[in-house]
Amino acid sequence: ARDEDNGDIAVIGLGRFGCHLAGALARLGHQVLAVDHDAAQVQRWSASLDRVVQADATEEEALRQLGIGDFRRVVVAIGASVEASVLTVLALTEVGVPQIWARATSRKHAKILASVGAHHVVFPEAETGERVAHLIVSRMLDFMEFGDDFAIAKVPVPPPLVGHRLGELALQERYGVMVVGAKPAGEPFRYAEPGTVLGPGSILVVEGGIAQVQQFATLR
Ligand code: ADP
Numbered sequence: 001a002r003d004e005d006n007g008d009i010a011v012i013g014l015g016r017f018g019c020h021l022a023g024a025l026a027r028l029g030h031q032v033l034a035v036d037h038d039a040a041q042v043q044r045w046s047a048s049l050d051r052v053v054q055a056d057a058t059e060e061e062a063l064r065q066l067g068i069g070d071f072r073r074v075v076v077a078i079g080a081s082v083e084a085s086v087l088t089v090l091a092l093t094e095v096g097v098p099q100i101w102a103r104a105t106s107r108k109h110a111k112i113l114a115s116v117g118a119h120h121v122v123f124p125e126a127e128t129g130e131r132v133a134h135l136i137v138s139r140m141l142d143f144m145e146f147g148d149d150f151a152i153a154k155v156p157v158p159p160p161l162v163g164h165r166l167g168e169l170a171l172q173e174r175y176g177v178m179v180v181g182a183k184p185a186g187e188p189f190r191y192a193e194p195g196t197v198l199g200p201g202s203i204l205v206v207e208g209g210i211a212q213v214q215q216f217a218t219l220r
Contacts, residue, residue, distance in 0.1 A: 007029070007030050007031065008030065008031045008032075008033065008070075008071055008072075008073075009025050009030050009031075009032055009033075009071065009073045009074070009075065010032070010033040010034075010035060010066075010068055010071045010073075010074040010075070011025065011032055011033070011034050011035070011074075011075045011077055012035045012036075012057045012074065012075065012076050012077060012078060012088055013035075013036060013057070013076065013077040013078035013079070013084075013085075013088075013103075014034055014035075014036040014038075014041045014042075014044075014045050014052070014077070015041075015077065015078070015079060015080070017077050017079060017103060017124055018034070018036075018075075018077030018078075018103075019045060021075060021077055022034045022045070022049055022077075023048065023049070026049065026050065031050065031051070032049060032050060032051065033051045033053065033066070033068075033071070034049045034051065034052045034053070035052075035053055035054075035055050035057055035066065036052070036054065036055075037054060037055060037056045037057065038054075039054055042054045053066060057076070057078075057084070057088040057091065058084055058087035058088050058091055059091065060091040060094045060095060063091055063092065063095050064095060068092065068095055068097065069095045069096060069097070071097060072097075072098055072099055073097075073098075073099040073101065074092055074097045074099070074100055074101070075101040075102070075103070076088045076089055076092070076100065076101065076102040076103060076113075076118070077103050078103070079103055079105045080105070082105070082106075082109050082112070085102065085103070085109070085113065086112055086113065086116055089102050089113055089116050089117060089118045090116050090117065092117075093116065093117035098119075099119055099120070100117065100118045100119050100120070101118070101119070101120045101121075101122065102118035102120070102121050102122075103121075103122055103123070103124060104121050104122070104123045105123075105125065106123075107123075107126075110123055130145065131143050131144070131145075134153070134214065137214075137218075138155075138214055138217035138218045139155060139156055139158075139217050139218065140153045140154065140155050140213075140217045141153075141154040141155065141156065141203065142154040143213075145210060149209050149210055150207070150208070150209065150210070151207065151208070151209070151210045151213045152180075152205065152206070152207045152213075153205070153206055153207075153213045153216075153217055154203060154204070154205055155203070155204050155205075155206055155213075155216065155217045156201075156202070156203055156204075157182075157198045157199075157200070157201075157202040157203070157204055158216065158217075158219035158220065159219070159220055160219055160220070161198050161219070162198055162199070162200050162202075163197070163198065163199070163200075164197070164198055165194065165195060165196065165197050165198075166179055166182075166192055166193065166194055166195070166196045166197075166198065167193075167194030167195060167196075169198075171216075175208075175212055175215065175216045175219075176208050176209055176212035177206050177207065177208035177209075177212050177213055177216045178206065178207050178208060179192045179196075179204050179205070179206050180192055180205050180206070180207055181204065181205035182196050182198065182202055182203070182204050182205070183202060183203040183204075184197075184199050184201075184202050185199060185200070185201030185202060186201075189203075189205070192204075192205075
């Protein structure tokens with residue numbers, strides 16, 4: 001059954017992170033199986049999520065009974081209990097889930113998750129902390145880092161550039177960044193073109209090296 005990916009995703013652990021994740025996956029159109037061993041959590045989410053079941057995910061047999069073996073993708077969203085998180089990942093590898101995503105709450109936790117067989121490890125506290133730091137020290141509205149010193153940011157048009165056309169600004173030569181999208185005030189985002197005029201109130205999507213993007217977003 002696993003070969004035919006039906007888009008179903010299981011989310012284990014309905015704490016603060018897991019519930020947002022499960023909700024977002026459901027809004028993206030996926031059937032979500034949500035699992036928590038705490039009856040109160042199961043009760044709490046059963047109204048807003050389609051399938052919520054109570055089970056101890058560290059138990060391989062319990063996972064098999066839930067049919068977890070048919071899922072291509074399972075997310076372990078347990079955070080506070082490193083032991084439960086690690087044992088759950090281990091149980092999922094025993095069941096043979098091909099894509100195990102796991103949430104870490106520390107660098108060491110992340111290493112352990114990878115070493116016991118998680119295929120993807122996310123560390124939301126670290127990722128969000130780094131992202132928000134960039135927002136605080138610049139005028140960025142959003143920021144995403146890709147590694148290898150590359151980032152994309154959403155930035156209000158810097159004041160010195162207001163009224164100019166992109167094609168005349170030579171932003172790559174001057175600032176080492178490239179504007180890929182622009183949203184004129186009150187209008188939707190569009191691909192950036194040489195003729196794009198950076199009106200007051202425009203919002204830009206700009207990419208480049210992290211320091212370059214940061215510098216561009218603090219121009220005044
Ligand atoms: P957050 O920081 O996102 O709130 P928590 O680690 O506090 O994360 O919450 C994790 C959730 O995972 C809790 O709802 C908890 O009941 C659940 N959980 C913990 N251990 C297990 C387990 N062995 N099986 C299933 N669910 C578990």
